[in-house]
Amino acid sequence: xxYLIIFLLFPFLxxxxxxxxxxxxxxxxxxxxxxVTVVLxxxxxxxxxxxxxxxxxxxxxxIAEKNLYRLAISHLNxxxxxxxFRSDTVQNLVLIKxxxxxxxxxxxxxxxxxPRVIRKIDRLxxxxxxxxxxxxxxxxxxxxxxxxxxxxxxxxxxxDKKVAVMINERxxxxxxxxxxxxxxxxxxxxxxxxxxxxxxPAKYEAEGSTIINIKMTKSQLYGYRGVVLALAEQSNYxxxxxxxxxxxxxxxxxxxxxxxxxxxxxxxxxxDFVYYPNEQTSWESIMTRIDQNNSQNSYxxxxxxxxxxxxxIAIGLNGYYGPKSAGVYRVPTSIYNKDGQLESSYLxxxxxxxSRKTNNLYLQVxxxxxxxxxxxxSSYFTTNRRSNLQDVWTDLNxxxxxxxxxRFVSDNASQNQLLSTQLDFFANLxxxxxxxxxxxxxVKTKSTLLFFDDERGSFQExxxxxxxxxxxxxxxxxxxxxEYKWGKWSWKGGLRLENTALNGIVSEPADRNHQxxxxxxxxxxxxxxxxxxxxxxFSYGKRISRPAYSWLNPAKSYYNLFSYFQGDPRLRATIIHxxxxxxxxxxxxxxxxxxxxxxxxxxxxxxxxxxxxxxYHYTNIKKGQGAGVDLSKSFQLLKNWSLNTQLxxxxxxxxxxxxxxxxxxxxxxxxxxxxxxxxxxxxxVDWNLEIGNxxxxxxxxGPFKISGYSSTYLLTNRKFFNKKFEVxxxxxxxxxxxxxxxxxxxxxxxxxxxxxxxxxxxNVTLRYHFGNQKIKNSANxxxxxxxxxxx
Numbered sequence: 001x002x003y004l005i006i007f008l009l010f011p012f013l014x015x016x017x018x019x020x021x022x023x024x025x026x027x028x029x030x031x032x033x034x035x036v037t038v039v040l041x042x043x044x045x046x047x048x049x050x051x052x053x054x055x056x057x058x059x060x061x062x063i064a065e066k067n068l069y070r071l072a073i074s075h076l077n078x079x080x081x082x083x084x085f086r087s088d089t090v091q092n093l094v095l096i097k098x099x100x101x102x103x104x105x106x107x108x109x110x111x112x113x114x115p116r117v118i119r120k121i122d123r124l125x126x127x128x129x130x131x132x133x134x135x136x137x138x139x140x141x142x143x144x145x146x147x148x149x150x151x152x153x154x155x156x157x158x159x160d161k162k163v164a165v166m167i168n169e170r171x172x173x174x175x176x177x178x179x180x181x182x183x184x185x186x187x188x189x190x191x192x193x194x195x196x197x198x199x200x201p202a203k204y205e206a207e208g209s210t211i212i213n214i215k216m217t218k219s220q221l222y223g224y225r226g227v228v229l230a231l232a233e234q235s236n237y238x239x240x241x242x243x244x245x246x247x248x249x250x251x252x253x254x255x256x257x258x259x260x261x262x263x264x265x266x267x268x269x270x271x272d273f274v275y276y277p278n279e280q281t282s283w284e285s286i287m288t289r290i291d292q293n294n295s296q297n298s299y300x301x302x303x304x305x306x307x308x309x310x311x312x313i314a315i316g317l318n319g320y321y322g323p324k325s326a327g328v329y330r331v332p333t334s335i336y337n338k339d340g341q342l343e344s345s346y347l348x349x350x351x352x353x354x355s356r357k358t359n360n361l362y363l364q365v366x367x368x369x370x371x372x373x374x375x376x377x378s379s380y381f382t383t384n385r386r387s388n389l390q391d392v393w394t395d396l397n398x399x400x401x402x403x404x405x406x407r408f409v410s411d412n413a414s415q416n417q418l419l420s421t422q423l424d425f426f427a428n429l430x431x432x433x434x435x436x437x438x439x440x441x442x443v444k445t446k447s448t449l450l451f452f453d454d455e456r457g458s459f460q461e462x463x464x465x466x467x468x469x470x471x472x473x474x475x476x477x478x479x480x481x482x483e484y485k486w487g488k489w490s491w492k493g494g495l496r497l498e499n500t501a502l503n504g505i506v507s508e509p510a511d512r513n514h515q516x517x518x519x520x521x522x523x524x525x526x527x528x529x530x531x532x533x534x535x536x537x538f539s540y541g542k543r544i545s546r547p548a549y550s551w552l553n554p555a556k557s558y559y560n561l562f563s564y565f566q567g568d569p570r571l572r573a574t575i576i577h578x579x580x581x582x583x584x585x586x587x588x589x590x591x592x593x594x595x596x597x598x599x600x601x602x603x604x605x606x607x608x609x610x611x612x613x614x615x616y617h618y619t620n621i622k623k624g625q626g627a628g629v630d631l632s633k634s635f636q637l638l639k640n641w642s643l644n645t646q647l648x649x650x651x652x653x654x655x656x657x658x659x660x661x662x663x664x665x666x667x668x669x670x671x672x673x674x675x676x677x678x679x680x681x682x683x684x685v686d687w688n689l690e691i692g693n694x695x696x697x698x699x700x701x702g703p704f705k706i707s708g709y710s711s712t713y714l715l716t717n718r719k720f721f722n723k724k725f726e727v728x729x730x731x732x733x734x735x736x737x738x739x740x741x742x743x744x745x746x747x748x749x750x751x752x753x754x755x756x757x758x759x760x761x762x763n764v765t766l767r768y769h770f771g772n773q774k775i776k777n778s779a780n781x782x783x784x785x786x787x788x789x790x791x
Contacts, residue, residue, distance in 0.1 A: 020060060020061075020062055020063075020431070020485060020486075020487065021040075021059075021060065021061050021062070021063050021069075021087070021094070022058065022059075022060050022093050022094065023038065023053075023058070023059040023060075023071070023093075023094045023096060024053075024056070024057050024058050024059075024093055024094070024095050024096070025038070025053050025057045025059070025073060025075075025096050025098060026057055026095065026096070026097055026098070027078070027097065027098060027100075028097055028098075028099060030095075030097070030309060031306075031309055032056050032057030032058075033053070033057050033075060033078070033098065034052075034053060034054075034057065035052065035075060036052060036053045036057065036059075036073060036074070036075045036098075037050065037051075037052055037073075037074045037075070038050065038051055038052070038053060038059045038071065038072070038073055039071070039072040039074075040061060040063075040069060040070075040071055040072075041069065041070045041071075041072070042067070042068070042069060042070070048069075049061055049529070049535075051118075052118060056374075056426075056428070058428075060485055060490070061529055062487050062488035062529045062530075063087045067086070067087050068084070068085075068086055069084070069085055069086075069087060070082060070083070070084050071083040071084075071085070073096055073098065075098055078098035078099060078100055079098060079099045079100070081096060081098060083096070117146060117589070117632055117634070117644075117646070119582065119584055119589045119591070119632070121490075121492075121525050121527050121537045121539060121582065122197060122198065122199045122200065122201060122525060122539055123195050123196060123197040123198060123199075123200075124146055124147060124195070124196045124198070125193050125194075125195050125196075126145045126146060126193060126194045126195075126196070127192070127193040128141055128188070128191055128192075128193060128194070129191070129192045129193065129217060133188060133715070134188045134189045134191070134728075136188045136715075136730060136763065136765075137183065137184050137185070137186060137187065137188055137231070137241070138183040138184070138186040138187070138188055138190070138191050138214065139180055139183035139184045139186075140188070140732065141188050141191055141194065142155070142183060142194060142212070142214075143694070144674060144692075144694060145194045145196065145212075146196070146630070146632060146646040146648075146673075146674065147196050147198075147630060147646075147648060148194075148196060148212065149672055149696055149699075151706060151740060153179070153180040155179075155212070156699075157196060157198070157209070157210040157212070158198075158210070158593060158595065158626060158628065158630075158648070158650060159626050159650060159652045159670065159699055159700075160209045160210065160576075160595060160597070160624075160626065161602065161701070162208055162209040162210075162543075162545035162574060162576065162597075162600065163208055163209065163210050163211070163212055164205075164207050164208030164210070164211045164212070165179060165211075165212050165214070166211060166212070166213045166214070167213075167214045167216065167318070167360075168213075168214070168215060168216055169213055170360065170362055170378075170380050171205075171207075171380075171382075171418070171420070172360075178356060178358070178384075178386070181296070181320070181322065181356070182298065182320045182358070183214075184262070185241065185260055185262040185296045185297075185298045185320065186260065186298055187229050187231070187241065187243050187245075187260060189217075189227065189229065189245075189767060190216055190217055190245065190258060190300070191214060191215070191216060191217065192215045192216060192217045192218075193215045194212065194213070194214055194215070195211075195212070195213040195214075195215065196210065196211075196212055197210060197211040197212070197213060198210050198578065198580060198591075198593070199523065199525070199539040199540070199541040199578050199580055200523075200541065200543070201435075201481060201492070201494055201523055201525075202435075202479040202480065202481040202494025202495060202496040202521070202523050203424060203435060203437065203479060203481065203494075205439065205475075205477060205496075205498070206477075206496055206498055206519070206521040206542075206543050206544045207543075207544060207545065207546060208543065208545055209543050209545055209574075209576045209578065209595065209597070216300070218254060218256065218302075218304075221247070221249060221772060222249050222250060222772065223248070223249065223250075223771065223772035224246070224247070224248045224771045224772060225246075225247050225769065225770065225771030225772045226244065226245060226246040226247065226769075226770050226771050227243075227244070227245045227767060227768070227769055227770075228243070228244055228767070228768045228770070229241070229242065229243035229244070229245070229260070229765070229766070229767050230242050230243075230765070230766045230767075231243075231763060231764070231765045231766075232763070232764045233264070233761050233762070233763045233764075234761060234762050235267070235758045235759070235760060235761035235762075236267050236758050237264065237265035237266070237267055237290070237758070238264060238265065239262065239263070239264025239265070239266075240262065240263055240264060241260060241261070241262040242260070242261050242262075243258065243259065243260035243261070244258070244259055245257070245258040246258075247771075251306075252305060252306050252307060253303070253304070253305055253306075254302075254303075254304040254306075255302070255303050255304075256300065256301070256302045256303075257300070257301050258298075258299065258300040258301075259297070259298075259299050260297070260298045260299070261295075261296070261297055262293075262296035262297075262298075263293065263294040263295065263296060264293065264294075265290060265291070265292050265293075266290070266291045266292075266293065266325075266758070267288075267289065267290050267291075267757075267758040268287070268288075268289045268755070268756070268757050268758065269287065269288055269289075269755075269756045269757075269758070270287040270753055270754050270755045270756065271284065271285065271286055271287060271753065271754045272284070272285040272287060272614075272751075272752075272753045273285075273751060273752050273753070274607055274614055274750070274751040275750040275751070276607070276609050276612060277609060277748055277750070278609050278610070279337075280337065280338035281335055281336065281337055281338070281343070282335070282336045282340075283333060283334075283335050283562075283612070284333065284334050284335075284336070285331055285332070285333040285334075286331065286332055287329075287331055287753075288329070288330070288331075289327065289329050290327050290329075291325050291326065291327035291354075292325070292326055292327060293322060293324070293325040293326075294324075295322065295323055295324065296320070296321075296322050297320065297321045297322070298318075298319070298320045298321075299317070299318065299319055299320075300316070300317075300318040301316055301317045301318070302314065302315075302316035303315050303316065309368070310367060310368040310369075311365075311366070311367050311368070312364075312365070312366045313363075313364070313365050313366075314362075314363070314364040314365075314366075315362070315363050315364075316361070316362050317359065317360065317361050317362075318359075318360050319357070319358050319359035319360060320356065320357070320358050321356070321357045321358075322354075322355065322356045322357070323355055323357075324353060324354075324355060325353070325354040325355070325356075326352065326353045326354070327351075327352060328349065328350065328351045328352075329348070329349070329350040329352075330347065330348075330349055331347070331348040331349075331350070331560065332345065332346075332347050332348075333345060333346050333347070333348065335398075335399075343399045344397060344398045344399045345397050346394055346395060346396045346397060346398070346561075347394070347395045348392065348393070348394050348560045348561070349392070349393040349394075349395075350390055350391075350392050350559075350560065351390065351391045351392075352388065352389065352390035352391070353388075353389050353390075354386070354387070354388050354389075355385075355386065355387045355388075356384075356385070356386045357383075357384070357385045357386075358382070358383065358384040358385070359382070359383050360380060360381070360382045361380060361381045361382075362378065362379065362380035362381075363378070363379050363380070364376070364377070364378040364379075365377045365378075372427055372428050372429060373425065373426070373427050374425070374426040374427075375423070375424070375425050375426075376423070376424045376425075376426070377421075377422070377423050377424075378421070378422050378424075379419075379420065379421040379422070380418075380419075380420055381417075381418070381419050381420075382416075382417070382418040383415075383416070383417050383418075384414075384415070384416040384417075385413075385414070385415050385416075386413070386414050387411075387412070387413040387414075388410075388411075388412045388413075389409075389410075389411050389412075390409070390410055391407070391409050392407065392408050392409070392410075392558070392560060392561070393405060393406075393407050394406050394407070394560065394561045406453070406454060406455070406561060407453065407454050407459065408451065408452060408453035408454075408455075408558065408561075409451075409452040409453070410449060410450070410451050410452075410557070410558060411448075411449070411450040412447070412448070412449045412450075412557060413447070413448050414445065414446065414447040414448075414550065415445065415446050415447075416443070416444070416445040416549060417443070417444045417445075418441065418442075418443050419441065419442050420439065420440070420441035420442075421439070421440055421441075422437060422438070422439040422440075423437050423438055423439075424436075424437035425437055431484060431485045431486060432482060432483070432484050433482070433483040433484075434480075434481075434482055434483075435479075435480070435481045435482075435483075435494075436478075436479060436480040436481070437478070437479060438476070438477060438478045438479070439475070439476070439477045439478075440474075440475070440476050440477075441474070441475045442472075442473070442474045442475075443471075443472070443473040443474075443549070444471070444472050445469075445470075445471045445472075445549040446468070446469070446470050446471075447467075447468070447469040447550070447553050447555070448467075448468050448469075449465075449466055449467040449468075449555045449557070450466050451465035451466045451558075453465075463508065464508060465508075465556065466507075466508060466555075467506065467507055467508045467553070467554075467555035468506075468507040468508075469504070469505070469506050469507070469552070469553040469554075469555060469569075470504070470505045471502070471503070471504045471505075471549055471552060472502065472503045472504075473500065473501070473502040473503075474500075474501045474502075475498060475499065475500050475501075476498070476499045477496060477497065477498040477499070478496070478497050479494060479495065479496040479497070480494065480495060481493065481494030481495070481523070482494075488528055488529045488530060489526070489527070489528055489529075490525075490526070490527040490528075490529075491524075491525065491526050491527075492523075492524070492525040492526075493522075493523065493524045493525070494522070494523040494524075495520065495521070495522050495523075496520070496521040496522075496523075497518065497519075497520055497521075498518070498519050498521065498544075499516070499517070499518050500515070500516070500517055500519075500546070500573075501515070501516040502514070502515050502516075504552055504569050506553075506554055506555075506569055508555070509554070511554070511569055513552075513569050513570055519544060520542075521541070521542045521543065521544070522540075522541075522542055523539070523540065523541040523542070524538075524539065524540045524541075525537065525538070525539045526538045526539075534583065534584060534585035535583075535584050536581070536582060536583045536584070537580075537581070537582040537583075538580070538581050538582075539578075539579075539580045539582075540577075540578065540579050540580075541577075541578045542575070542576070542577055542578075543575075543576040543577075543578065544573050544574065544575055544576065545573065545574040545576060545600070545601070546573045547568075547571040547573070547601055547618070550567065551567045551568065551571060551601065551618040552567050552568065552569050552571060553567040553569070554566060554567055554568060554569050555567075562612055562613050562614065563613065563614045563615070563616070564613070564615060564616070565615075565616045565617070566615060566616070566617050566618075567617075567618050568617070568618055568619055568620075571601050571618060571619070571620060572599045572601070572620050573599075574597055574598065574599050574600045574601055574620075575597070575598045575599070576595065576596070576597050576598075577595070577596045577597075578593070578594075578595055579593065579594040579595075580592065580593045581593075588631075588632075588633050589630070589631070589632040589633070590629065590630070590631055591629065591630040591631075592628075592629050593626075593627065593628060593629070593630070593650075594625075594626070594627040595624075595625065595626045595627070596623070596624075596625050597623060597624040597625070598623055599620045599621070599622070599623070600620065600621055600623070600624045600654070601618060601619065601620050601621075602618070602619070602621065602701055602702050603616055603617070603618050603701075604616075604617060604619060604621075604656070604701075604702045604703055604704065604744070605617075605703075605704075605744050605749075605751055606659060606749070607748075607749055607750075607751055609748055614751060621654055621655060621656035621657070621702050622655040622656060622657065622663065623654075623655050624652070624653065624654045624655070625652070625653050626650055626651065626652040626653070627650060627651050628648060628649050628650020628651060629648070629649055629650070630646075630647070630648045631645075631646070631647045631648070632644075632645065632646045632647070633645050639680075640679060640680040640681075640683075641677070641678070641679055641680075642677070642678045643675075643676075643677050643678075644674075644675075644676050644677075644678070645673070645674070645675050645676075646673050646674045646675075647671070647672075647673035648671065648672050648673055649669075649670070649671045650669075650670055650671075651667070651668075651669050651670075652667065652668055652670060652699065652700055653665060653666070653667040653668075653700075654666045654667075654700055654701070654702050654703075656702050656703055658703070658746060658747045658749070659747065659748070659749070660747050660748070662747065664703065664746055664747075666700045666702065666703060666704075666705070667700070668698060668699055668700045668705075669697075670696070670697045670698060670699050670708075671695075671696075671697045672694075672695060672696040672697060673694070673695060674692060674693070674694045674695075675692060675693055676690055676691065676692030676693075677690065677691055677692065678690045682718075685718055685719050685720070685723070686717065686718065686719045686723065687716075687717070687718040687719070688716065688717050688718075689714070689715070689716045690714070690715045690716070691712075691713070691714045691715075692712070692713055693710060693711065693712045693713075694710065694711045694713075695708070695709070695710035695711070696708050696709055696710075701742075703744045703746060703749070704742050704743065704744050705742075705743050705744070705745075706740060706741070706742050707740050707741040707742075707743075708740075709737060709738050709739060709740055710735075710737050710738075711732070711733045711737060711738045711759070712733070712734045712735055712737070713730065713731060713732050713733070713734065714730070714731045714734065715728070715729070715730045715731075716728070716729050716730075717729075723769075724768060724769045724770070725766075725767070725768050725769075726765075726766070726767040726768075726769075727764070727765070727766060728763070728764070728765040728766075728767070729762070729763070729764055729765075730762070730763040730765075731761075731762055731763075732759060732760065732761050732762075732763065733759040733760040733761070734760065735760075736756075736759075736760040738756070738757070738759040738760075739754065739755070739756045740754070740755050740756075741753070741754050741755075742755065
């Protein structure tokens with residue numbers, strides 16, 4: 001009993017020995033600054049703790065009573081400050097005002113540094129601005145983000161693919177290949193950081209096990225400036241990307257406009273294998289898919305208006321338009337008997353054209369009500385259109401049958417619209433921070449499939465294979481959270497209530513799905529800071545993963561005569577429970593995690609052994625679990641040589657029901673990570689070299705077993721002409737090892753496919769900076785006259 005009493009009284013005993021240091025960093029107009037690094041040292045200059053300020057410019061830490069300390073504040077575009085103090089002299093909130101740099105400083109001058117990993121209680125922030133990775137496209141940067149695993153066009157975090165992607169905290173209504181195409185045509189220099197939010201707070205919608213938030217850059221330089229970009233990539237085929245970004249900033253306006261134009265040829269290679277046990281035959285297909293896309297247009301426009309220190313209005317538009325991606329696939333399939341002898345074959349020719357367009361318009365208003373209260377209203381409207389037209393010929397040469405040919409044409413078009421509006425309130429009341437708000441969103445999607453074939457003797461529309469799918473969904477959410485800091489302890493708890501009303505109508509086969517349900521999503525965080533260099537934390541969050549709209553469409557989308565994809569209009573939402581324990585000491589970061597999923601949804605393959613068809617189907621499996629540890633550590637080996645490591649080990653298990661209605665278990669121990677080393681070759685011209693390797697051991701997805709892969713890369717960056725001109729070389733997947741096999745083998749199921757996406761490539765990126773490259777300095781600010789001073 002005495003140990004229990006001591007444990008319960010520990011926070012109060014600790015409170016008597018420590019004092020809370022609370023610092024707010026702002027500019028001369030008392031606007032809060034972000035991207036500020038705070039370093040706390042003792043009187044002997046020994047590092048105690050380092051961190052970045054939060055979005056409100058705040059930094060909090062527990063310090064011992066009656067001790068001497070030194071606080072160092074730094075920001076790229078402001079003068080550094082140092083503060084010496086005794087802890088017993090600190091009263092309430094310490095306000096530190098930074099002045100703009102008085103010397104010339106180029107915003108892109110720090111290119112070549114290694115990416116910085118910042119661990120927080122609910123997320124990991126991968127800061128790539130100015131690093132060697134900024135010479136890549138945004139998809140390749142995401143591929144090298146800690147904890148993120150990319151398999152083809154699928155994104156997974158800690159082995160889980162229920163990931164929601166946001167750009168500047170606005171939801172992206174794209175999945176799979178659409179998102180991959182958008183990010184491949186977004187320059188890496190436009191990305192400031194990638195946040196992997198493993199346990200999102202209550203203010204975020206409960207969708208997705210994990211949120212990936214891509215933070216885009218904003219200019220901190222006053223006046224007009226711009227960047228011209230040219231990227232050339234050579235793998236088996238060539239690709240190019242050209243871009244222009246322009247900025248303008250003054251005391252009240254921050255304007256940005258970006259346009260990128262890409263073109264190129266995209267290749268994907270693979271082999272498909274299916275074993276049909278009834279006839280004991282093996283079907284093997286050679287898949288070589290080459291697509292030409294000579295017009296890929298991505299654009300960003302943002303306008304921030306700050307009439308005074310209490311109000312900011314932001315409006316913007318971003319989008320992507322690819323009018324035509326076309327290709328002709330010739331896929332030969334050989335059929336072997338049980339003795340390995342060729343007995344039949346067929347050839348599939350797929351002539352297709354694909355078009356995509358997405359736009360996202362947003363409006364955000366942030367109002368500082370008083371020194372303690374803030375309000376934020378944000379709304380966005382997103383449209384997404386896609387069309388796919390394919391003409392498929394199949395030449396059949398089967399055993400004991402006359403050679404024949406068959407043809408089908410499918411015209412698939414989809415349109416999605418999303419409107420969302422959210423109001424949030426924030427309050428800082430001494431040691432308590434409050435946050436509450438509400439959100440409403442509505443989604444409309446319509447998919448139309450027209451199918452034609454010659455199965456009945458003449459080429460005609462098939463109403464039984466055509467389909468119209470209409471889907472509407474409305475969501476209402478309200479949330480509240482409270483954060484409390486006491487001595488060395490920080491606690492935060494939140495509760496989110498969501499109502500979902502959906503209505504889906506399918507024309508063929510006729511079906512209607514109507515649902516209306518409420519759900520509660522609690523979150524809890526606890527963090528403990530010591531007087532030394534370490535801290536630990538605990539977090540829990542309940543999440544939901546709703547099916548993507550295309551997964552709900554039951555229409556059969558044929559790849560060829562013997563294979564098609566089909567969704568499920570009655571897919572269940574997945575409920576997810578996340579637990580995390582975090583420990584940080586100096587540059588060591590350790591994160592223990594556990595995840596439990598009820599009714600996870602995923603794509604699986606089902607082979608029909610009677611009709612010889614391979615069906616790709618989105619469905620729910622019974623449950624899934626995962627547990628493991630994330631480790632990261634940076635080493636400064638020599639003055640000009642650093643080593644960065646991120647490693648993850650975990651256990652993952654899925655339970656699913658086979659076609660025979662038996663319950664199966666698929667489990668794996670897995671590891672993945674990245675090890676990179678950075679060399680500073682010449683500091684005067686920011687010449688750096690980075691070499692690294694990313695790897696992933698075998699993993700699972702429902703009944704699938706997915707083989708591991710590794711990828712070795714080399715990056716180098718150098719500046720010329722007074723650091724206005726940058727050259728970046730990158731060599732990706734040097735040993736051509738980003739190949740994977742996805743297999744399914746249980747009961748009467750036996751199939752696999754090998755996949756390689758032409759990832760061995762060389763990139764050359766050229767970047768030229770023009771216009772004003774100076775920080776506005778104090779010399780440019782009008783001085784007070786003597787008379788004004790006397791007033």
